[in-house]
Amino acid sequence: MITIDWKRILLNDLPSLFLIEVVFRSLIMFTILLLALKIAGKRGVRQLSVFETVIIIALGSAAGDPMLYEDVGILPAVVVIVIIILFYKTITWLTSKSKKFEKFIEGKTECIIDDGEFSLDSFKKESLAQDEFFLELRMKSIEHLGQIKNAYVETSGEISAFYYPDDEVKFGLPILPQLYDKKSAIITKNGLYACAFCGKVSNLTPTKANCSNCNHTEWVEAINTIRKA
Template identity: 65%
Template sequence: MKEIFEWNRLFFNELPEIFILEVIFRSTVMFTILLLTLKLAGKRGVKQLSIFETVIIIALGSAAGDPMFYEDVGIVPAAIVFLTIIILYRAVTWLTGKSKKFEEFIEGKTECLIQDGKFSISSFKKETLAQDEFFSELRIRSIEHLGQVKHAFIETSGEVSVFFYEDKDVQFGLPILPAAFNKKSKIIATDGIHACTFCGHTEEQKPGTSACKVCKKEEWVPAIKTLRIT
């Protein structure tokens, strides 16, 4: 039967002191794995916190929780985990301040998703951001079509920042309300300005079929030009 406050077990779990070196190694490896995993998950996977901040929270939370509940986890190894994580945190913070490329790798960088009322296709590919998810973000801001949006950016935190045209500068744009967007078709039924459903490019169209001049896709929907309701 184990005794309460058995000090060697409490602090070291009856492990040799040299085990501390293994703890440092384990902590460094897991910290790196966490960082790379969340990096691959993308900004939206860790919305509102940066990837680096999320790694720190997960790592410290795990290190703090186990010795609180499990008698076979020593306090000293857990404390070494904390110390290792803080040292890694300081090292990464120092490197991000010294190297712009390293900072962009760790924190990511702000990407332009909409430029002058049209999608920035290359940025969407980088961010693996679903069109429906993005449209939802815009609708929350009472946006009806892309012609109301001058610029939209995805920040390093995963948040979407939107800058609007003034009312006098609003253009024809791709509708993002489901009822209007779902009217998309490869067959253009009427004369008028239509929007490419893939890239948001707008142009005058006649009945029939047509490929977008920008992305070469062939699905269109009638463009609309309404002012934003605020």
């Protein structure tokens, strides 16, 4: 075997004219895939749920192979795409008829922050890490949890937040790294501190303290700056 055989590398021992067939196959499969997504509807090309992501991956796999491989026929791929779209339509119809089935397929929206503190039960259910969640909030120009009345993890995985009016902003857990990284189990002066884990704000004196909400021991000095739009 030749170490670098450019004909084998570039064409896999296929005739050069097969490139014309690849162009033809690609145009056909791209058109079919485009029509399939049109039939699936706009929802299928917005923020995707887990189910929709699986559908898109399946469609991509069904469309990709016939574009490149001479031993994969176009008609079997078309049948696969038709079956996937029919399956997608059937599932979306069932989700519109049954709330339980919809919850099973799509999941449900979880309230992850309630009145400026983490909702511990919801946070434990989500795979979202605290650092990742703080990143999402910072991208919305949020500096601390006291600015947030409620925050939700939507079924698409996106974070939606609802804010307190400026005159109702509370003291809360800072999520800016330069402030949050100062968390400590030792309280050095009297003041309002937020639990570094759940965000509960407490008035503490110099001591070591356990959070009454989650029993964690690390605290960050709470702040109450208003949100900058």
